[in-house]
Amino acid sequence: MEKKLIGVDLGGTTAKIAILTKEGEIQEKWSIKTDISDNGSHIVRDIGDSINQKLTDLQIDNDEFYGIGFGTPGTVNYETGTVKGAYNLNWVEEQPVSEDLKRLTGLDIALDNDANVAALGERWKGAGEGGANVVFVTLGTGVGGGIFAEGQILHGIRGAAGEIGHVTVMPENGYQCTCGKKGCLETVASATGIVRVAKDMAEQFDDKSKLVELIHADKKISSKLIFDFEKDGDPFAKQVVEKISFYLALALSHIGNMLNPEKIIIGGGVSAAGDALLDPVKRHFETMVFPTVLESTKISIATRGNDAGVIGAAWLVLPNSEA
Known part of the structure; x- marks a missing residue:
């Protein structure tokens, strides 16, 4: 069984989510509204619930995935998997994004800045060749x-x-x-x-x-x-x-x-x-x-337009030997 990737590109208006092959080809793509109310406390739960529902609908088990790559605005602490200063999300204080999303989905999480994941997407499957x-x-x-x-x-x-x-x-x-x-x-x-x-x-x-x-x-x-x-x-x-x-x-x-x-x-x-x-x-x-x-x-x-973010986010969870 060839494992797949999940990429999340979080923005102030919507969160784009995709399921990709390990070669970076998008198989499923959808988006949900970003609910920034209550200091952005609903954002990660909404994303986790959406992913869980999609995997249930597609009848895909967690063990078919390497994990979830996640691109977010704000300052990312790559060691702790936290984000702070994402003001367009109302995330002023530090948010334990990786910990919360892993608890919700049971999948490993890799977190990076949204500009970085867009760069990775273009580098991997776009104009960066x-x-x-x-x-x-x-x-x-x-x-x-x-x-x-x-x-x-x-x-x-x-x-x-x-x-x-x-x-x-x-x-x-x-x-x-x-x-x-x-x-x-x-x-x-x-x-x-x-x-x-x-x-x-x-x-x-x-x-x-x-x-x-x-x-x-x-x-x-x-x-x-x-x-x-x-x-x-x-x-x-x-x-x-x-x-x-x-x-x-x-x-x-x-x-x-x-x-x-x-x-x-x-x-x-x-x-x-x-x-x-x-x-x-x-x-x-x-x-x-x-x-x-x-x-x-x-x-x-x-060349990848709005797909660059989810593609680059997904790249984050590729094993080093594949990336």
Whole structure:
């Protein structure tokens, strides 16, 4: 009997859950609502109950699984299997996630940060193509990342490795970041950051632009809309994309020069812009990196979308000989 894997990708709105083969192919996939009421005290129980019910429905026994891999927001203690500081889940105090979920399901649990498991998913079954040195950058509401180096996910001494969103790209006159410092990549390359850059730049733009007209009319705009205008040839949108691509390339060049990964993969909602984002980022990146890095480190767009998290989480419970 070939054992299977379970992956959980916990978010503030939903928890995505999947059953996968040990080769990383998804066989069953579903999601449940994340109930953050009562300080998030229902979250783990709801996930455990959902998994138990699914295994009962499918008539699959626990001994057919290696365990459950679990990706979560917040600061993860990998030794104790606990999480704290996941404010979008109302998990302010430390949560014994692994202990509670194991008690509910009877399965072994492996816990990691949600950005790390997304990186693992793209590295294992996506654009990373199984490489031993892969960096994943996710551009969404915020900017996060995960670093897979020499065949291992990097955590750092306090679990903060891969905080790519807080690389400083605007050392002077930078925007205030939620982390407390100024000029972070997240303030200019997240979905909200791109809109902020556009609104500020619009004040100085005096040529014709439909995008500027919308901004001046106080219409709601999004990062997607900015890229759509750029693709349509709007001159102002092109300037905005050029600027945020420069900042993103600057941060990625630091990663490239320090780590020399095989691949730097850009994911998250903003990455849906595809080549409109990738091409200018590559162009700037190539002017900023050491020659050896230029020859060997490639930048690409993520391919696994919303499945990256459950795939990467499942990878956590593969035996070392398989992983």
